[in-house]
Amino acid sequence: MNHTWLITGSSSGIGRALVEQLLARGDRVAATLRHPDALSELKARYGERLWAAQLDVNSTVAIRDVVHRAFTELGRIDVVVNSAGYALFGAAEEVSDDQIDQQLRTNLVGSIQVIRACLPFLRAQGGGRVLQVSSEGGQLAYPNFSLYHASKWAIEGFVESVAQEVAPFGIEFTLVEPGPTRTNFGAALVSPPVMAEYEHTPAGDVRRAVASGAFPLTGDPQKMAEAMLEVADAQPAPRRLLLGSGAYARVHTALAERLAALERQREVAMSTEIDSSHL
Incomplete structure (x- = not known):
């Protein structure tokens, strides 16, 4: 049975892989991204089955407008993916106040507002699914990613x-937690000026590992998208x-340590x- 999906952040990575696989199998997709031209090839190939709209999730007003248009024009949306x-x-x-605000507005507040905008429509149609893309970093933490982790632990x-x-x-949620994935994630990292004081600390070690390629990116975005379609x-x-064997091992270790x-x-x-005699 074919479904209709709403996917944010659909220009690259797992979001793009989802759009491609869904269209190929016959589903209908409402894709949002900051530059809709990035999907022009798919639009030419699949026509009306791809509904695309410009959206910057930092704007709550824009979120509400795009979500309203998507549900109104498409009639029903079965699955919402926040990616x-x-x-x-x-x-x-090291990070600046503006960078902190941007991190939390995008990953946390933006995701929250997309969900809030969709809930009235999902409730009115009798249910639906929300797949919220989080990260293995929603259950554990690496040095040098403190604000990213703050956003992921919070959305969870x-x-x-x-x-x-x-x-x-009838509305159900799944938190999708990918490990390091072979996308443009590394190139898209936003880095503030480095403080020399952190050069020989765990933060510096992680920086060097990412820069040298020693930080392994083993996740396959196409396979991850397939797993999301199944779930x-x-x-x-x-x-x-x-998602990811390394992610499984690391989260398993982190949870075992927390339980211990x-x-x-x-x-x-x-x-x-309170002492029972005082109750």
């Missing part, structure tokens, strides 16, 4: 909550979809309750 975003690459002390918390709020309306039909929707640390604090946690 627009970028990464600020620098130690917390938002989704965990809103998914419970709208479950009675969109899964019943019930899994809350998370982790939690268990070590059990006695302290239990000791802080």
Whole structure:
């Protein structure tokens, strides 16, 4: 059965791979991106099955306008994919205030506002799916990516909550968590001026690894898109979809360490309750 999809950030990477695969299999796609001409070849090939609109997710007004037009003109949208975003690459002390605002406006506030704009339409049509692209960096953290991680951990918390709020309306969410992927991600990293004080720290080590190519980008965006197509039909929707063998290993280790640390604090946690004799 063919579906209609709304995909933000569809000009490159996983978003572009999704658009290509969906159109090839016969689905209809509403694709948003900052430069719609980037999809002109696909538009020429697939015609009305590709609905494209310019959108900068930093503008809440534009988000609401584009989402309204997409649902109104296409009638129904079954799956919404939030994939627009970028990464600020620098130690917390190095990045500027404007860069922090831009990181959070794009990855966090932009994603939240796309979801908020879609919810009334999804609720009115009796349900739908939202695939929120997060990252393995929504469950663990690397030095030199502190603001990027802040955006990803935050959007995961938002989704965990809103998914419970709208479950009675048949709206389901999946957090998609890719590991390092062979896209233009590295070239798109936004880097502030480097402080010499961080040269011989874990932040400097990560910088050198990315610059030298030692930071492995093993994820295949086409295979990741295929996995997302499959999960969109899964019943019930899994809350998370982790993509990449390295990501699996690293998140597994991080969660095991957090659980072990939690268990070590059990006695302290239990000791802080109000004494039963005072209830």
